[in-house]
Amino acid sequence: AQSVTQLDSQVPVFEEAPVELRCNYSSSVSVYLFWYVQYPNQGLQLLLKYLSGSTLVKGINGFEAEFNKSQTSFHLRKPSVHISDTAEYFCAVSSDNNAGNMLTFGGGTRLMVKP
Amino acid sequence: DGGITQSPKYLFRKEGQNVTLSCEQNLNHDAMYWYRQDPGQGLRLIYYSQIVNDFQKGDIAEGYSVSREKKESFPLTVTSAQKNPTAFYLCASRTDPTSNSPLHFGNGTRLTVT
Numbered sequence: 001a002q003s004v005t006q007l008d009s010q011v012p013v014f015e016e017a018p019v020e021l022r023c024n025y026s027s028s029v030s031v032y033l034f035w036y037v038q039y040p041n042q043g044l045q046l047l048l049k050y051l052s053g054s055t056l057v058k059g060i061n062g063f064e065a066e067f068n069k070s071q072t073s074f075h076l077r078k079p080s081v082h083i084s085d086t087a088e089y090f091c092a093v094s095s096d097n098n099a100g101n102m103l104t105f106g107g108g109t110r111l112m113v114k115p
Numbered sequence: 116d117g118g119i120t121q122s123p124k125y126l127f128r129k130e131g132q133n134v135t136l137s138c139e140q141n142l143n144h145d146a147m148y149w150y151r152q153d154p155g156q157g158l159r160l161i162y163y164s165q166i167v168n169d170f171q172k173g174d175i176a177e178g179y180s181v182s183r184e185k186k187e188s189f190p191l192t193v194t195s196a197q198k199n200p201t202a203f204y205l206c207a208s209r210t211d212p213t214s215n216s217p218l219h220f221g222n223g224t225r226l227t228v229t
Contacts, residue, residue, distance in 0.1 A: 041223070
């Protein structure tokens with residue numbers, strides 16, 4: 001079975017500071033990794049995805065993530081956050097060993113950007 | 116614009132009543148999903164459908180039912196058997212259920228049962 005752990009439920013940070021949201025996964029086979037963002041009372045939007053190839057993945061809104069197979073991690077980073085980045089962020093994993101390539105989501109990290 | 120439409124955005128019901136949440140997509144996606152979101156618990160899969168007239172239970176299907184009579188539509192019924200139905204419900208779709216394409220989400224329905 002696959003699982004995802006987002007180590008921080010909340011991350012407060014000042015505007016223009018860098019941020020890292022942590023995500024660790026467990027799976028016994030090749031994985032595919034995703035980060036989604038959710039603004040209040042809305043659905044989830046895809047930020048970025050890792051399917052194969054380069055381990056450094058760039059997404060929308062200046063976010064990037066690095067796939068680290070040895071540490072089973074896919075941490076999300078942004079060098080300088082804006083107030084508008086305040087939202088909840090979800091890491092998700094899919095793998096080839098489950099029927100229908102189902103996504104498993106982490107519990108989410110609430111990013112709170114302060115002026 | 117293509118997308119997923121969930122309606123209504125807010126829904127209030129009395130305990131003991133069944134309620135149906137609508138989900139329509141015009142993306143021509145084969146697969147559709149229903150998730151439940153509770154604070155601090157992420158998203159949990161209720162039901163999914165990979166093709167018309169077929170659907171499977173997810174991790175928390177008890178107290179819920181679905182149908183998939185048309186490719187575009189995947190309504191979710193929350194029955195009176197669901198012990199704790201108050202939650203935010205998200206519908207999603209995907210081009211190919213066997214691929215690793217990302218999910219596209221609707222804007223959700225917030226259900227409050229009193």
